[in-house]
Amino acid sequence: MAAQFVRIDGLPLHVCREGAGPVCVLSGGLGSSWFDWDLVVPLLTPYRTVVRFDRPGYGLSAPSERIPTAAGEAARIRAVLDALGLTGRCTVAGHSLAAFHVEAFARLQPGRTAGLVLLDGSFEPDPAPRPAPALRDLTARTAAGAATALAVPYLLGPAARRLAARENTVCGEDLAPAALVRRCYRTGRALRAALRENTTYLDVAAELAELRRWAPLPDAPVTVLAADDGRDAPRTHRGLARQRALATVLRAEFRTTAPAGHLLMFDRPDSVARAVLDTA
Template identity: 85%
Template sequence: MTERFVRVDGRPLHVRREGAGPVCLLSGGLGSSWFDWDLVVPLLTPYRTVVRFDRPGFGLSAPAPDPPTAAGEARRILGVLDALGLPGACTVAGHSLAAFHVEAFARLYPARTAGLVLLDGSFEPDPEPLPAPELRDLAARGLAAGATAVAGPYLLGPAARRLVARANTVCGEDLAPVELVRRSYRTGRALRALLRENSAYLDVAAELAELRVLAPLPDAPVTVLAADDGRDDPRTHRRLARQRALAGLLGGEFRTAAPAGHLLMFDRPDSVARAVLDCA
């Protein structure tokens, strides 16, 4: 296992590389850190070189000066692979919000894409960006700065992270290591990154919708793995229908991981690993 910091667009990013074989890269959803993949990685490393990294502001990575964009996050993935000396095609897997990022990567860098796996991925069929992106980003940064000034992230960050994780798993637990959660979520930079990504959500979705028109997917397998919590209620049915629609839009295979909440890497790491291994 190699753990290091690499510079991408001038910013130091925390990266881990493990295993051997064809390369796969794992990118987490909104507010995620590298250790959220801990249960999945041992199932992949006997067969794959596994790369995971913290986006700016999350985990151990430095914050970024600019708000996120689909093209920028795709370029960041490319920069991580290049910095690690991995020039070939790669299977890219994105959870939740990061589904936008890995799909953009596949469209912008088709020669570097061996497969695409979307894990309960964000999906907006007809997104419209909100007005005043600069003001929204300024507000997000200001809110984070104000909360940090009164020690909000230090006092409440880890507890909030655990509550969100428990609400998004069938097991009802945050299975990430307690000390790493404290280390990562007590910082103002994590809150700032989370608020900025959330503020830019529809902007990134709209940018990806334009890319879908301009840049076709490569001739590579696509898998959409949806979390099925087993509940027979309208919310679960709607979520699964959206994931099925995403698979149809991308011409990909639709699978379910059950029983699993949105953090399906905690509830069903075996299903996540199988989707990645079968995709290339």
């Protein structure tokens, strides 16, 4: 794995570049780190140049003081690619919350987009921004700082991460390397980043909804891959219906993969890789 740090807007970001061929970018959801793609990457590198990176505060990347936005994350993806000298078109794949980011990239950087893949992506049909974003962001940063001062991330961060992974997979376990989980989730950076992204979730959704009104998607294939855990349960049906609605809005190809929880890169890395390879 060719890992390095690139400086974007003054911040050191942890970036991994592997493989050869047409470029694809993998961007993780809320609270994700680069190693969450470890099972998918070997299935892509024989055919693609794979780029994955940690957003500010996650993994090994430095934290940022800027409030998260869809346009800001789209610009970050472009800046990472530019820093690596990859200035052509690429396929962008986003899991969960990062579906907002990669869709924004496709709309704002149509000349750089060869395909768009949304992996059990976040979707809000009629979002509205919440008031006082700066105050909410300050509250999130203050809460994270207080928790860090009390050593909450150090004591509970890895366990909370493992619990979230078990709840969002069919396999029922966190398949990420335990040593890396401890290294990245014992610090307050990841908690701070997650709280800030969570508190701005509806703001970013509303920003993307506005982008959809004036910035069309490029003439490139779009795929929505939905996780189906195989249960005949209301939560499962609601999730699949939400993904179908997202595919309808984007006029995308709709696929499901089963059995898979929300962390479908753990349960079905083969389906994730196939969706990326087919969308180009």
